[in-house]
Amino acid sequence: EIRQEPLGLEYLAAVLQQQGHQVKILDALASGKKRVIPLPPQLAYLQQFYPPDDLSPFKLFTRYRHFGLDFTEIRDEIIRFVPDLIGISAYFTPYFDMALGVARVCKSVFPNVPVVMGGHHVTAEPEDTLRKGCGVVDYLVLGEGEVTLGELIKVLEASNISQLRHLAGIAFRNENQLRVNPPISFIEDLDALPFPVPEIPAKFKMILTSRGCPRRCSFCAIAKVMGCRWRRRSIESVIEEIRFAVQHGFDQIDFEDDNLTWDRQRAKELFRALIKDFKGQSKKVTFSAMNGLDTESLDEELIVLMAEAGFQWLNLPLVSSDSHVQRQIHRCQSQEKFVQVVNIAARNGLKVVAYLILGLPGDHVEQMLRDLVFLSELPVLLGPSIFYPPPGSAIYQYCLEQGYIRHGEYILLRGTAFPVETPAFQRRDLVTLLRLVRVINFIKYLADQISEHEMLFQKYLASHLSRGHETLIFDHKLSRLEIGFILLNSLFALDKGKLRGLRLKSKTQTCYQYEWLSYVINDEIVEKFLQLLDGKRIKDVEGKAEFRF
Template identity: 35%
Template sequence: MNPSKVILVQPPIEDFYLTKKRTLPYGLASIAACIKKRGFDVEILDALATGKSKTIEYPEEFSYLKPFYGQKDVSAFSLFHEFRHFGYSYEHIGTKIREKEPFLVGISSLFTAYCNQALKTAQIIKKFYPQCKIVLGGHHPTMFPEKTLNCSAVDFVLQGEGETSMGLLCEALKTNSDLEQIPGIAFKKDNSVFISPPSWMKNLNSLPVPAMNLINYNFYQRKNRRATIVVSSRGCPMQCSYCSVSAASSHAPFRQRTVEDVIKELEMQTKNHDVGFMDFEDENLCLNKQWFVELFSKIKHLVAEKNIELRAMNGLYPPAIDEETVSLMKQAGFKTLNLSLGSTSKEQLKKFKRRDVRASFENALDLAQKYGLECVSYIIAAAPDQTAQSSLEDLLYLAQKRTLAGLSVYYPAPGSLDYQLCKDKKILPKSFSLMRSTALPLNDTTSRIEALTLLRLSRIINFMKHLKDTTGNIPEPEPFCDSKTDLSFDRQTVSQKLLQWFLQDGKIRGIDAGGKIYTHTADSSLTQQFIERIKTLTVAGVK
């Protein structure tokens, strides 16, 4: 065993899909930099940094989804089909850890839905290399330290942010010091569990620049150039009921790094590397206008002639957007604005504890068009006490706007106000693994079949927008005629024919790789309402 060796692990993920540009282990790189500063040898074992994936059986708790996702669809209206294991095998991880012989392994467990993969990673590491100590950190063990420690392979939990506590744990284990003095720690002690309060960073500017050199950028690429992440703030000052990092949640308060600190990191990330895509993972990138203007005035010079596309994929708050901010984003390299709308329903917005931002949202769309930026706009559907009719109105509203429609199916986020609401209403999913959008987790005032239908309708709207941009019009409805229709065309032509049939009879169809046409499971009342309403509206493109 190497008494100075620490390995930080990002576990595999098991789900219907993976968005790899959003799985870059930035948090582990930040923690790694702090551990290195204390003199330890650190590596990141990123189990997701591989193109390897394999189809696996639906877990038993997901079996109810088979009628919804059971057939493969190669059209533009496809959702999910196969459940997959993304990343290296658990055995590969165990073998790698055994070869490196670290004294401590830290495993990231950010999302409750994937906690089983984090725990299985811990179990396999302990099996292959029982000498090492294992610590889990991230949002899930922060919220459920005792449940996490029920796994015999887990020695410690670090609650909150791990930059300070992980380094202190390394030193305490090396010197056999008192573990109880480490902020945020939880561990089994005698016949009970010792739990200290979560540790939160007060001054983000005191942190060293994340050790991004430890990340495997051969995997995180876009168009053969490096794709990377920056986090310039943590937490959020807003009160949104569904969010686990809002001011109404159990998370730490909103904290923002100085402009100088962010620029220092950007200089290091872009100086000697061909970065082509950079995502700001902040919850509210432009809420503080003075800070934003100062930062992006410097960024536009820093990235000049580097042709780097910038993005804020967590969503921008429309009231914080004006012409100056949009102009700066365009100059800095933004091509798309991700806008957070939430809902258009005043009743639903009250439940979400959000303002009605339609006026500022429409202004942001106008500004985006003026500066040649595309938009993706996000709404939430199937939240507790939210109706499918309300979400349908949101989709129809977006159909008329110059933006793609991004519909997010609600899932309970531990630590949020709505998580407690779901618990009180006794509608929480039966297992942690179901707390994800793809599981259609709630069957409340919006049923699962309604949530699925809304998701498919959002795909239909976006395809209609694509047709407006590429052909200038949306085809007329046409009666379904399977036996007389040659569908050996390209994907767009096939999808256009499916759209024509849908607009005629309200049935959402798919087509498999062999050309067989079938009907998707959907709520007929919603689809009929949709086709009756959409014919009275003017669908807008995105360009």
């Protein structure tokens, strides 16, 4: 359930319910269903990078899956509700075709019911959405939707369609013309919005304490929806919402702000309020901020307050440590300050995930490798993202101009598809780097989890594995940890520089036979990685143990 709460839909529903409308949210992901489906032809090139049946802790993905309800189940839910208006979220660009598919289902059963689409993708690409959604999407809500959607419904209820041309923040077809009315303002009084309430009980609750991002990073397009000016809720309003959530059974609160600590003093005030209201209560409440922290805005006092309030992890963006890349993406930060914040967090019992983006235009393999080794020596887990350019961002336009992507090929714009290749790196290079991140994180996990039994298994491997064997036979099913030991031996000792996987070939009641699984990677990058790692110490996430190479 982590980060799958449809917070935007909950805000819309709360506002519309306050206005007297009956609203139902259909969260198609909440079912937890998933099934393997054929790989779309546009993604066929990925098969070489994602071999099936890989048992390695360094594996990436093995199957292409559909998550959530299928179109038939969605159709049945819509029929059951008999709506007067249907809203569809099209937030993530690579799933835009799925959103259009839902719109077609809606029109197939209720052809006269207005279909409204909103979300980031729609806001960034309104004309394209109207063209591709012709006949199934009637209106678009651009930017923040809480006020605009309510105004649109008033116009439709009054059958006063001529007023649509005066309504800011919408797009629609006017006969054969596309009409786009950009948003002209953003919601100023965030405290006036009703609390968003999930329809499905859970333990995890997202909270927004502010909106807007002044940073203007070239790889991000959040300002298209939330604006460039930072707007905040009062501390009292935030605490009241958290109390409401806790009373309704939630005990894990995640702050989803894009800039939670933008105003350092306000952040300290918030965390002191959390300590006052929730520390020491009979029901333990933990907090997280999976988004919106920045090392430049963090100091020791603030980090101590976060630890005392009930935070257990800090999610910190490194993005890239290269100053040239930072200038290109308009995201400059000090490497020295990053290390300082990581060490303060470790001293205060906070674990850190360090996020970096692999494959940014302007970056190169050597620098990305240096970033991996740099982070391996810190008490952090590595959180890699493969770069993809979101529509509406400055870097999206740059990638179009350079010919790295083609407009409209939205299904490719996901990290798992490695959509951007440049003269400095290819997909195979990025796949290799991503697998090396898996190796580093597994070693960090080992440093804290290794036991005497596993050390004995390691010695057994060292004496029994030999070069050239294509199969490995054991009298028991190997654990993930044991498979990891075998593969680390292959990488660092047995066949130095051989990064590969393992799959189960056959089994009987007393015999498990495994075989090596070759990866499509760049072996030169692996070799360079081992050279850079020589003499370095990989630290575990708590800074209490390390491996030296």
